[in-house]
Amino acid sequence: MSTPKQEKKVSPPRSFGWMAEYSDENDLLDACRKVRDSGYTRTDAFAPFPIHGIDEALGIKPTILPWITLCCGLTGLTGALLMEYWMNAVSYPYIISGKPFFSLPAFIPVMFECTILFSAFSTVIGMVLLNGLPKFSNPVFTNPRFDRATDDRFFLWVDSRDRYFNGDKVKSLLESTSPLSFDVVREDESSDHVPSGLWKTAAAVVLIGLIPGSAVLRMRASQSEDPRWHVFFDMDFQPKKKAQQTSTLFADNRASRPPVAGTVARGDLGSSDPYELGYTPVPLALDASPTSVRMVSLTAADDAQAAKPVEGQPPTPAKSEAAGKAETPAVPTEAAAAKKDEPAKSEETKPAATAPAAAPSAAAAPAQAGPAGAPAAEELPWVSEFPVPETDEKMMALGKLKFTTNCSVCHGAVGDGVSLVSNRATELAQGYWVQPTSLHEPRVQVQPVGKIFHTITNGRGKMGAYGNVLSAKERWAIVLYVRALQLSRDAKLEDVPEPQRAKLTAATPTAATPAAK
């Protein structure tokens, strides 16, 4: 950089023409007219405020600035409309206060503001750029007298780059306009070297400014096993209790609270209805025993059901499972997992088994229609009477249809647990296959209707829940059909009403299903 600087100093500064100074705007205007009449076009006047008429006096052409403003304003208008349309009607449409996705009246304010924003900025930026600004080195600045061009003096400059420029002629022309002073405009020979301190400061500011952005970008681009680094916690950490945690707020030290007695949680309106549940929840909710005991009894009942395939079921399925395990050592992980689960489940079941006995919920006991032989954990105040008409043919037909569709694939067409799916699975010797329960087992036979309904609704063991597939009416119809199947399995001729017997004896000598009409 230093060599050209020296060269500059050696050569004499270039001349850029002549400049005359005036004390009054009218003198300047007269001089401008004279200079223009003499044919010079590369001229310029400088004034501390805009002088009207100087455009004509100097021959300055109008600017294209308004067209720039118009184009940018229209860009803002259409850009805002497209943005709003795309964001609210295409990319992320959602209904708000009943307005359409593309809601033109509601889009107008932002369109208006964007039009103004784009026009205003384009006007200012356009003005600055059309003026060739920012321009910090200008030959007119070399004359110290020119400092008054922004104060109280008026200047006229005839550029030596003009086609007809002739130094002496211009000099005499300007002299004839009676200026305060006139002088040659020289090249700006001051150093164009920006102080190094400024560069260093600017570089330091830029580098420091880059730190936060690059740190964020690095965090976004890289992976880390460390927990998230929180500047603000937002809602990631809240003073709150989760299920099963303890709390000092309540006398029983439990954070989980049961519903207040006699209230129904939002969305649970149907669940207090025995018709939807298969049992009567009222005695449980009104139970005055300590909350903890009641909670245990309630959760234990659920746990017991979850543990059912392992614990509560009669030996047949358990045996078959064990047999499956023995036959297929190829799946040890499955078996190990099952074994691991077993102790835990049995532990959970123990308090469950004792809870209803310990709970002083004697009032609930009479409502429980469970047979004496059933495990205590299954005791809920089951519905024992059909809430639907038992002798309705339509209901029975519905039950048959739904049983055949949903149940018979595993339980078999007559409910004896013999089915194509089961047979096939047994043939394949799959270790995890649990034999479907026969509905004619004595254990199932004595179950109250509510319990069978509950099993269909919530599933049991490996059987899935059908509560979300079948309506309560359809489930009760299935229970009705299952009851019919059970009755017909071991029915004797005497069980059939007198008028129907002849029909049966005529058709088949053995047992017949009354449902198979």
Place this chain on the structure above:
Amino acid sequence: MASIASTPIIDNTIDTPGRRTTLVTGNHDYGSVTRMVARISEEKQPAIWWFTFIPAVMLALTFGGCTMYLFYRGVGIWGNMSPVFWAWPIVNFVFWVGIGHAGTLISAILFIFRQNWRTSINRAAEAMTIFAVVCAGIFPGIHVGRAWLAFWLTPYPSLNLWMWPQFRSPLLWDVFAVGTYASVSLVFWYMGMIPDLATFRDRSTNKWRRMVYGILCLGWSGSSRHWMRYEKAYTILAALAAPLVLSVHTVVSFDFAVSQLPGWHTTIFPPYFVAGAIFSGFAMVVTLLVPVRAIYGLTDLITMRHLENMNKIILATGSLVGLAYATEFFIAWYSGNPYEQFTFINRAFGPYWWAYWIMVTCNVISPQLFWFRAFRTNLVYMWIVSIFVNIGMWFERFVITVTSLSRDFLPSSWGYYSPTIFDIMMLIGSFGIFFTLFCLFCRYLPVVAMSEVKGVLAIQKHAEHVRTHGHGHDHHEGLVEKRVYCEFPMTCHLRPVA
């Protein structure tokens, strides 16, 4: 500093028929105008500057501290409580945005209406606008709960949210309106300052000062070509800013009017809010300029006529606001809507009756004395009234926001709002920010638009010339001359007519 203002005071508030009264008193020429304005930032500041600046900085720091505590604790430190969720933060926002209307109104609308008296006051008013909008912008920003996520208001492709802002909501219109207003006002203000910054550059004796002002003025030389484009740009900007000024408070009023709440859901809100905004903005200009012209000896530039004109606007807009209050009551009765009727009776006679009557006293009654010229031209009286108007306009927003919210449709959701110490400190602190910025503006930037005042002076000089020498024989021999109000109204020129 007082030496400048030593010329005898001429009463320029009387308009003689057929003759324009001077807008610049004292026998000033271009150079003395420059010196009068530039010395403010070149000489040492008077003691009163420090007595204003230091308390203002302390209040601004208080505001900063309160904001930090707000971020740490959350919006619960404020008195906002169900049902009044929009309390002081929104009241302060609307109050400051309203004040921020005067500057651009003076620059844009008075420019379009060729009101040359705007030239001496527009710079300070524009600066005040910017600073008021800064104060206004802070409040909704910190009111959003998680202020560090306030940038979610802007439509940007978010990797965290995968969603876009809701353009059918007036709250988002507000973001765009206030954002556009703030940025357009800023460029308008800056563009207007470029020639004056060049004056500061050329007067500076210090190398650093020269460099800083030189960069800020972008190397402005005063070339006629530049002035031509500059005038064009200024005219376009004024034409753009005039509807913008009217739109901003309209959109702010939509925040209220688009809702269903009694007392908010009215179509009168946009014009009513705009009138109130101009009212409060002009009052704040008077509050600031009455001391500024005295402290900095600018009485020749910011003359009694300027102040009187502003007082006339205060009177007009104050009466408009009073009319709006009356219309609201009339419509509440005429609508036959019992909720609306209850709301307005409750405003005047309910638990917030005191706020309502402070508002009416300050906004409607106090400016009425401006009907009399003696009060319009009395510095002490106008300064007191301007402060009353500021207070009254704050209470107007308080009345609108809080009384409607505290009395909902259902009596079960009624409540009474009380501010906390943080509400009060942040309101006072926002004045600290405002005055800090205004003091810095007086210290470093041209307080009066020198180039525009020189233009007015040129017209004045010419008018005087014509009056003393007659029209027939002057420096343009043989040309019939006609005085023309030109595109850029601060200048006038003798244009030859065929």
